Amino acid sequence: MAKLFTPGPVMVPRGVLTSSSDQVVSHRGPEFRGLLEHLTRGLARIFDTDGDVYVLSGSGTTAVDAMAWSLVRPGEKVLVPVYGEFCRRLADTLARRGAKVTRLDTMPGEAPEPDVILGELETSGYDALALVHNETSTGLAYRWIRELARRASQMGVKVLVDTVSGLGGEEFSIRWGIWAAASCSHKALAAPPGASFVALGREAVEDLEKRGTPNLTPPILDLSRYRVFLKNRGETPFTPPITVLYALRQAVDRVLKIGVEASVKAHASRASTLYRKLPRLGLKPLVRESGLRSNTVAAFKTGRLKASKIKELLEDRGFIIATGMGELRDSVVRIGVMGDLTVEDVEGLIAAMEEVLDQLSS
Numbered sequence: 001m002a003k004l005f006t007p008g009p010v011m012v013p014r015g016v017l018t019s020s021s022d023q024v025v026s027h028r029g030p031e032f033r034g035l036l037e038h039l040t041r042g043l044a045r046i047f048d049t050d051g052d053v054y055v056l057s058g059s060g061t062t063a064v065d066a067m068a069w070s071l072v073r074p075g076e077k078v079l080v081p082v083y084g085e086f087c088r089r090l091a092d093t094l095a096r097r098g099a100k101v102t103r104l105d106t107m108p109g110e111a112p113e114p115d116v117i118l119g120e121l122e123t124s125g126y127d128a129l130a131l132v133h134n135e136t137s138t139g140l141a142y143r144w145i146r147e148l149a150r151r152a153s154q155m156g157v158k159v160l161v162d163t164v165s166g167l168g169g170e171e172f173s174i175r176w177g178i179w180a181a182a183s184c185s186h187k188a189l190a191a192p193p194g195a196s197f198v199a200l201g202r203e204a205v206e207d208l209e210k211r212g213t214p215n216l217t218p219p220i221l222d223l224s225r226y227r228v229f230l231k232n233r234g235e236t237p238f239t240p241p242i243t244v245l246y247a248l249r250q251a252v253d254r255v256l257k258i259g260v261e262a263s264v265k266a267h268a269s270r271a272s273t274l275y276r277k278l279p280r281l282g283l284k285p286l287v288r289e290s291g292l293r294s295n296t297v298a299a300f301k302t303g304r305l306k307a308s309k310i311k312e313l314l315e316d317r318g319f320i321i322a323t324g325m326g327e328l329r330d331s332v333v334r335i336g337v338m339g340d341l342t343v344e345d346v347e348g349l350i351a352a353m354e355e356v357l358d359q360l361s362s
């Protein structure tokens with residue numbers, strides 16, 4: 001079977017996969033309540049929050065949209081630094097929600113420095129700052145988030161984070177001053193797709209309790225409903241993807257057993273092998289600033305070679321990677337190193353890449 005080196009979904013460890021074949025239980029019964037309690041506790045440790053974690057049915061976008069539609073009110077001013085496709089989507093969902101969105105755009109592979117963002121927050125007075133932790137479209141990990149969130153939160157700005165492809169693969173903590181963060185099952189946690197979640201800090205939970213979710217939020221994205229159901233009944237308001245949650249429970253336990261820090265290191269080690277070896281074959285990392293190169297998705301410029309051709313020839317050799325997105329579609333390859341991959345798999349991909357590049361260059 002071909003190995004997935006995609007930016008998600010990712011290869012799921014066998015034990016995690018098989019756990020999803022257990023029989024379905026009622027989501028209004030004690031077994032499910034036990035499962036949800038176990039899951040939310042485990043996820044809270046990974047997000048490092050003493051607030052709540054709400055589990056939703058759906059992909060990463062569901063969690064990002066729920067965060068945007070539940071925690072931002074129409075008319076609120078939101079700053080969104082845009083350093084890739086998922087930043088653009090975050091800005092778009094906030095604009096649809098009725099927020100007054102200001103974008104700070106950069107070139108692909110770059111991101112604005114914290115001082116630029118803080119300067120804008122200071123001069124124009126914002127209610128919220130929305131950031132992508134790990135920009136999957138360019139392989140950029142916005143590691144300045146820690147310092148930035150601390151300072152922005154001290155200014156009374158709510159910091160909302162999409163950590164869809166960061167959680168479990170990049171260092172992260174809600175306690176850095178983050179109001180809320182969204183992620184999902186099928187990236188660095190290495191579970192099958194189908195579940196996503198929003199983690200809130202204590203202050204955000206209290207605010208949700210006090211103010212509820214703004215009107216007109218579609219019920220499925222309304223986090224105050226998830227809060228009430230979790231608090232009063234230990235359940236989700238709507239039917240959850242029960243068998244995916246069995247797998248997610250195993251995946252979360254696995255990450256906690258290895259340790260979140262060790263999980264981050266394992267991703268960093270696989271990615272750094274690529275950053276070290278692929279430039280020798282002529283592929284340059286898209287992100288120039290080495291301290292911002294992602295642990296979970298490594299992106300390389302393909303020069304005069306077509307990314308789609310490289311992808312196709314690697315596929316013939318049993319390795320599935322991704323090309324760039326949007327304007328980078330045929331000039332960038334993206335290699336995900338999340339999921340059930342070994343050091344040997346990474347070495348195998350590099351050897352196959354060498355063959356493919358030789359073939360295309362000759």
Ligand SMILES: Cc1ncc(COP(=O)(O)O)c(C=O)c1O
Nearest residue numbers: 059060061086134136162164165
């Ligand atoms: C950073 C980021 N945000 C949001 C999404 C959307 O997630 P999904 O495709 O699971 O809806 C992705 C998907 O790759 C992502 O990488």
